[in-house]
Amino acid sequence: MVGNGKTRAATRRQFLLDAARNAGGVTLVGVGLAFHAGQARALPPEAIRPPGARAEPGFLAACLRCGMCVRDCPYQILNLAKLGQTIATGTPYFVARTGPCEMCVDIPCVKACPSGALDPDLTDINRARMGLAVLADHETCLNFLGLRCEVCYRACPLSDKAITLEQQQNPRSSAYATFIPTVHSDQCTGCGKCEHACVLETAAIRVLPRHLTKGELGEHYRLGWEEQKRAGKPLIEGVTGLPDRMPEATR
């Protein structure tokens, strides 16, 4: 019996040792992989997810890396990230400059997704929010320079809604106007057709992730003119108007 007990103790000791050895080795690998997983979340801004994609941490929990969306994209703009890219391995993306989303009305990529990584509740492509176009460079945009390029405005599938041309006075010569392409975030789907169409060597208008482009007012801010319209009268009584000081040329 004593010998048996000893054997059992030795067996238990061996078992615990094996378990500790395994746990140690596996933890080491796990920590490395956890850091890699953390970095893989930092999607590079030029990689845009297909329409309906859940926000990035949720997307990486949902996407099965199967490539069904890639296969069903009729314009074949989608790619699966390969190992070595800074995008999570096997996940779908497109690059607006080389191949923008053509905004199919039946959204085949979303229909193809088996897991819901691309939200099946997205049925109207105009409500997709893949990113947000932003006229990033005012120094090279031809319209800013006073020309009437406007290719981004014309390429936009929601032209006059997502991108409008805002007439302004050309500051170089007060006699001419500029037509500034202006993106409206409540309409822009982030399809990237503007960036794809930009005639510059490097696009002045870019589609970027919304969280990188969209500002947010403090909660306490009120737009006085809207509040006044809503109230139907000036919010503060008895404020006298100040004299308008307009530039000479416009008088």
Next chain:
Amino acid sequence: MKRGVGSDAIRVKGWLAAHRWLLARRATQLTVLALFLAGPWLGYWIVKGNLNFSLTLGVLPLADPYVLLQSLVAGHRPERKALVGAAVILFAYFVAGGRTYCAWVCPVNAVTDAAHWLRARLGVPGGVIIPRSTRYWILAMTLALAWITGSIAWELVNPISILHRGIIFGIGVGWAVIVAVFLLDLFVAERAWCGRLCPVGAFYSAVATFSPLRIVAVRREQCNDCADCYTVCPEPLVIRPALKGADDGIGPVILSPHCTNCGRCIDVCSRHVFAFGSRFSNHRQPLADAAQHVAARKVTAVEL
């Protein structure tokens, strides 16, 4: 001259019959890959997707249940198509014996088999000893990681999907991972990846715990102790109880879920000992009396 492994079987049964299951397995592996490639290469869309999820003929969804499990642990509730696909695969591999996936479908099998073949050819000795239980630890780690990171973290590095997706969609530097697996099996440790480390194999082992389709040492009394089956088996531990357990009242069915149902033992045996069968055929064998059975179990426990 040294007797080659399987040479007896070739002499007795002929080369073709002595490689029957190996050829069937390679043919299946290639067919699976060909079905996936027929779409992108030739335009015949029989199967779309990859091993993680696929749609066959536009109706049959198939999903990797282990990937879906990680997705669930990471906090996502998958849509029905993925759940149905995973249920189909889970059921199919439960019936077919779990790690049948490893031997008959997984593309990494060809890589590690090649490494093992070359290892034997070059006479690479021993190497690092990795416990077989390690794969379960890695399986647990991948699930913990899915929970902690809230993402399917293992898919970032999983050699199986990197290779399979790589062949179909483009591999990038993923080939480096495959080369690493090859070199691991060739020089670092024998049968290291599939048998000791891969969590997908561990998952399918768990699925196979009660699988009906098993290999049976039906004519074990004819065994002439040539040990060829042990040499070719990727999981040699699974054979002994079934082959040599007659005196201990152990049935002839290879019940271990580690068995990959590759059938190489059937091929290589010149005495026709092994055959595919069902786990239920274990009962038909006359069992030794209970006392002997208990004694046998004690012996096994001490040996373990």
